Amino acid sequence: MSPAARSKPTARLLAGLLPDRALTWEEHLAAHGPLAQPGPGKHLVVEVERSGLLGRGGAGFPTGRKMRTVAAGARRTVVVANGAESEPASHKDHVLLSHEPHLVLDGMELAAGAIAADQGHLLVHRGSSALPALRVALAERARARVDRTPVTLHELPARYVASEESALVHFLNGGDAKPTYTPPRPFEQGVARRPTLVNNVETLAQVALIARHGSEWFRAVGDADEPGTLLVTVSGPGTVDKVVEVPTGTSLEQTTRVAGVDLGAASAVLVGGYFGTWVGIGQARALHLTQHALRAGGGALGAGVLLAVPHGVCGVTELARVARYLARESAGQCGPCLNGLPAIAAALEELAGGSWDPRRGAALDRWLSLMPGRGACRHPDGATRFVGTGLAAFAEDVERHQRGMICAPGARTGWLPVPATAEGVWR
């Protein structure tokens, strides 16, 4: 297939979606065909391995390998679907859960069957607007006796780090939704101390399609090494929170264009969300959406967020706002995260306010380089990558603020989404 043909938008997960409500069970079957494990002589774990599917929750871990590891023991296992989507700029999981919940629930049922799980747990943020659609979908499936493995729907505290996998497991085991020290990782010892498969809801929806159509079908679109389609949430000049499905490997330029963004009116792009990497507009155009391509450039695909910041938005002020948000969202358990993130946020606030001391700049560099790998979870790693790459991408704004000139006249702030923090709520 030519590269051009490979990079057209492709509706697989989003096939047949209705704008205003979820597909019913019957509509879902009409769109995707009956729910069944792969045909005779095939096994879902092998099919998922052959498909090359990488997890869509941020880390890009091979899903087939994770399923095989969980299934390896002689024990009953547990399936956990991560639908929290804590990333404030991401909306793809919400689109799936509120418009095509049955595809996610199919994925849970099929994965459970393949790895000998006898319980499934689906978690979304407390008060999520996807809850009504999920409750209806679960009732429809109960009526039609679809599932062998019971699925429980949970409302997780709406905290950024509550959806890290060890935090989900701790929450399901009756504790606070705070990350725990690993090992043991959830695939070794998770819910009820059993091997636990934690997957993002988009990953599970992809599994539901692989079970139906096979690994060959899955590999027919997208990048040769990381095939398939990808849900991406795009915001920028011309578009807010648009979720599109594109083949992996599509260029950033094309993906944002399909979503209606005018990159010509943008100064920098955030790739991957608040865990992700800032790239200047020139470099951004050339990027292709695969884990390996983005990693090679020091970035990450993360949860598939592309945020193109319009000209005239002050980068320094935006970095300071989000750094403060990420500091607030720390679970406060690990010294480096508890002390380092507020220190970084305060330094950025000083810079944003135009009072800059070069000694503070040296300290900021030290904190940014000392933070990664020193928390129980990767929250500090993501936060420092966000700030560090942001300072480079907005170098002009940074320099102006260092000279005490504050924002350019008419600069806009408050552009990046920063939710309120549910202080103290971990259960």
Add this chain to the structure above:
Amino acid sequence: MRVKVNPIECKAHGVCAELLPEWIELDEWGYPVIDGGELPRQLVAHAKRAAAACPTLALILAKD
């Protein structure tokens, strides 16, 4: 052998950096910054002593 810390258990007592200064520094808040490399053989006994002395048993000697 590698030296790691469980950052949730670590309460910045700093004993580890005193007993294994070749391998552990403290950041400005008193939390250890540990060399992630393979521990040289001559430091293993010191590392074991540091792990045993940590008041919260947060310092870990990992085999890999």
